[in-house]
Amino acid sequence: MSSIKITSWNVEHLDELLNANLSINDQKRKNGIIQEMQAIDADIFCILEGPKGAAAIDQLTSDFFGNDYIAIKSPDGKYDTLGTQWIWFIVKKELANKCTLLETHTYDTFAGGRVWPVHYWGSFTKENHQHYRHPQVLILDVFGQRVEFIGLHLKSKFVNGGSADWKAGGTRKEDFIKGAIKARIKLTTEASNVRRYIEKKFEQVENPAIFVLGDLNDGPGKEHFESLYLHFDLLNNIQGDIFRASQFLNHALFDFTDQLRWSYAVDDFVTGSKEKILIDHIMFTQALVNWTLPNVCVEPKAGKVEHEIHDLVNATLNRNQKTSDHKPVSVVLAIREMV
Numbered sequence: 001m002s003s004i005k006i007t008s009w010n011v012e013h014l015d016e017l018l019n020a021n022l023s024i025n026d027q028k029r030k031n032g033i034i035q036e037m038q039a040i041d042a043d044i045f046c047i048l049e050g051p052k053g054a055a056a057i058d059q060l061t062s063d064f065f066g067n068d069y070i071a072i073k074s075p076d077g078k079y080d081t082l083g084t085q086w087i088w089f090i091v092k093k094e095l096a097n098k099c100t101l102l103e104t105h106t107y108d109t110f111a112g113g114r115v116w117p118v119h120y121w122g123s124f125t126k127e128n129h130q131h132y133r134h135p136q137v138l139i140l141d142v143f144g145q146r147v148e149f150i151g152l153h154l155k156s157k158f159v160n161g162g163s164a165d166w167k168a169g170g171t172r173k174e175d176f177i178k179g180a181i182k183a184r185i186k187l188t189t190e191a192s193n194v195r196r197y198i199e200k201k202f203e204q205v206e207n208p209a210i211f212v213l214g215d216l217n218d219g220p221g222k223e224h225f226e227s228l229y230l231h232f233d234l235l236n237n238i239q240g241d242i243f244r245a246s247q248f249l250n251h252a253l254f255d256f257t258d259q260l261r262w263s264y265a266v267d268d269f270v271t272g273s274k275e276k277i278l279i280d281h282i283m284f285t286q287a288l289v290n291w292t293l294p295n296v297c298v299e300p301k302a303g304k305v306e307h308e309i310h311d312l313v314n315a316t317l318n319r320n321q322k323t324s325d326h327k328p329v330s331v332v333l334a335i336r337e338m339v
Contacts, residue, residue: 002335004095004140006149007042007306008213008280009328015051015084018059028321034064036313036323040306042330043092044099044138045069046151048215050088052081057088070096072138080104080114080134087151087214089138102137102148110200111193118189120182129186135194142335143295145209148201150194152214154187154234191216191237198240198285202247207287209296212238212249215326217279239283250289252282252303252331263305263327280305280329288333295336303331 017030037045051057057071069090079086091099108114117126138149165176194212201208216234239249253261262276288298306328314322 002337004043004142004333004335005041005330006044006046006211006213006282006333007040007328007330008046008048008151008215008282009037010048010153010215010280010324010326012049012324012326013085014047014049014060015056018051018056018063025318025320028317029323030064032313032317032321032323036306036309036328037064039309039313040328040330043095044140044149045090046138046149046213047088047090048151048153048326049085052084052086057086057090061090068093072096072099072101074101074103076103076105078104079136080131082132085133085153087133087136087153089136089149089151091138095140098141100139102139104134104136107135107137107197111197116189116193118185120185129189131190131193135197143337145293145295146205147209147211147296147333149211149213150197152194152212152216154190155215155217187234188237191234194238195240198238198249199247207292208285209287209293210285211282211288211331212284213282213329215280235281246286249283249285250298252284252298253278253305253329254303255301256303256305260305260307263329264325278305280326282329282331284331291336297334297336298331299334302334303329305329 011033014033017026017033019026022030051060054071054073054077057073061067061069061071070093072089072091081087089099089101104114115128115130118129119126133153136151138151140147140149162176162180165172167173198208198210198212201210216238239251240247242248262278263280264278265274265276267274282303284298287293288296291297310323310327317323
């Protein structure tokens, strides 16, 4: 019996640490990130807010880890990601020859297209939408078993700076609410697009082994907006229908201690409260439970938020040196070699 540890971490503007001349604060932050990742010792890291472009991620793995980790890159060189915050899978070098990255064109074919129509507020007029950060899919071969890891970073760009509009009240607040809900609808269609990819795999394989991991950030006022206007969230759209139990996704942290089941602390300007919330997730298909598949399984208590390591590393760092505002989330995949 052996195992593979998988960790998802939004490392927050990682591209800023690739400059040749770093400030004292940035150098200490960089050292802290290296220390934290070494202590976690994952075999596979899903890095969110990673640097833009293949050359940059190669620079990072070399500079941070001396090439002990290798970035798995797209075979056609296409990632279809906008902006500067990219999703990357980096793996220990001894695992690299077992890993490939799915071409985004193949993903789009299975999910029903790169661009899809959205109808807001019941309008007959459609608007087109697509992933701002295209999902990246790592494929791992475990003794002939295909295991897929769908890396996601869903986050509304609309709500940045929205606290002033919320506090202003009147029409500014109303316009903010409308814009925030519209942004959430866009994100929900992105989650539904991922769900279509997963359901397509069930048309190809009886028991596909699939993980979904990453940052699913609904934005401020999550429960407030949902209770008044929306009645849905990103997580439910990806997890699927409980009445189609074989296709419903388990959560790696469902049996993790309640008070520790959070990855992000936020001052929510909508609700006016300080909250500890879970927006960094790892989910997986039923095939990965109870040794349904003969050589891979997520056993009970396999998931965790890396509170202890994160807090120990950050204890001596000031506000400008903190490794990230997100805590890493991990799961262990047990492996049994067939005899």
